[in-house]
Amino acid sequence: SAAATSPTAADSGASASASFRSTSQYSGAGAVSDTARVDTLARALLGAVHQVISEHEVTYPEFQAAKKWLMDVGDGGEWPLFLDVFVEHAVEEVAARTQTGTKGTILGPYYLPEQVQLTSPATLPARPDEKGTPLLFRGQVTDTDGSPVPHAVLDIWQADEKGYYSGFAPDIPSGNLRGVVTTDDQGRFEIATIQPAPYQVPTDGPTGALISAAGWHPWRPAHLHLLVSAEGHRTVTTQLYFAGGEYLDSDVAEATKPELILDPTDAGNGTREVTYDFVLERN
Ligand code: MBD
Numbered sequence: 001s002a003a004a005t006s007p008t009a010a011d012s013g014a015s016a017s018a019s020f021r022s023t024s025q026y027s028g029a030g031a032v033s034d035t036a037r038v039d040t041l042a043r044a045l046l047g048a049v050h051q052v053i054s055e056h057e058v059t060y061p062e063f064q065a066a067k068k069w070l071m072d073v074g075d076g077g078e079w080p081l082f083l084d085v086f087v088e089h090a091v092e093e094v095a096a097r098t099q100t101g102t103k104g105t106i107l108g109p110y111y112l113p114e115q116v117q118l119t120s121p122a123t124l125p126a127r128p129d130e131k132g133t134p135l136l137f138r139g140q141v142t143d144t145d146g147s148p149v150p151h152a153v154l155d156i157w158q159a160d161e162k163g164y165y166s167g168f169a170p171d172i173p174s175g176n177l178r179g180v181v182t183t184d185d186q187g188r189f190e191i192a193t194i195q196p197a198p199y200q201v202p203t204d205g206p207t208g209a210l211i212s213a214a215g216w217h218p219w220r221p222a223h224l225h226l227l228v229s230a231e232g233h234r235t236v237t238t239q240l241y242f243a244g245g246e247y248l249d250s251d252v253a254e255a256t257k258p259e260l261i262l263d264p265t266d267a268g269n270g271t272r273e274v275t276y277d278f279v280l281e282r283n
Pocket residue numbers: 081084085106107108109110199220253255
């Protein structure tokens with residue numbers, strides 16, 4: 001039934017929080033050790049909050065409601081979800097100022113390390129009855145000079161045909177629609193998977209409550225997540241979207257970029273296929 005397979009906000013929030021805490025490569029506390037920097041950022045952030053309160057004449061009931069909401073986000077384990085949906089894109093845009101090659105975008109809360117290692121041509125792990133349009137995704141990884149990057153690695157993860165991620169929803173086997181694919185000696189890859197559905201922020205938790213109270217929509221367009229890496233190259237964290245898909249122009253996470261839109265064609269047998277090449281900067 002739908003009730004049995006829909007992840008609750010509390011379940012996916014708790015899983016995303018546990019995942020973030022255990023993935024030290026993305027949660028390095030070492031980033032914040034400079035007193036002057038902390039002073040600058042904490043002052044600026046609090047100043048921005050004070051400015052909003054003053055400008056919009058925030059009342060005591062509104063302040064107390066905000067306090068309760070912030071506590072609920074923590075209790076529900078939704079900080080990774082909330083911050084990746086509403087804040088990460090701004091951090092990524094700053095990082096992008098000094099990056100060339102394939103455009104990056106946000107990592108999001110649903111990355112899991114140490115997934116099954118595959119060699120191109122690869123098929124992502126899927127249930128025997130996995131729903132969704134088959135998708136053949138192929139391309140080549142080169143460096144910014146156009147030279148192939150041999151044995152580059154594509155760490156890929158995606159939602160299923162209902163918009164749910166393995167590891168964050170009940171009833172989906174762990175590792176489903178996740179894999180770490182090594183390209184051939186010319187950087188070429190071919191990955192068989194299915195087209196994901198759009199992702200909906202859980203509506204039963206505090207993040208969903210804010211979205212609904214503000215009259216926004218809770219959707220991200222359908223996307224594939226990728227970490228593309230190779231020895232001696234900067235890792236690209238990105239997502240690929242689908243031309244013509246819903247919510248492309250109104251992503252709640254503001255993480256789409258025109259360069260990241262796939263336009264698969266019909267391969268004739270109900271399968272869709274698309275080529276997308278990645279460009280990595282050398283370190
Ligand atoms: C997602 O699937 C996602 O990619 C992001 C960035 C935030 C929430 C859910």
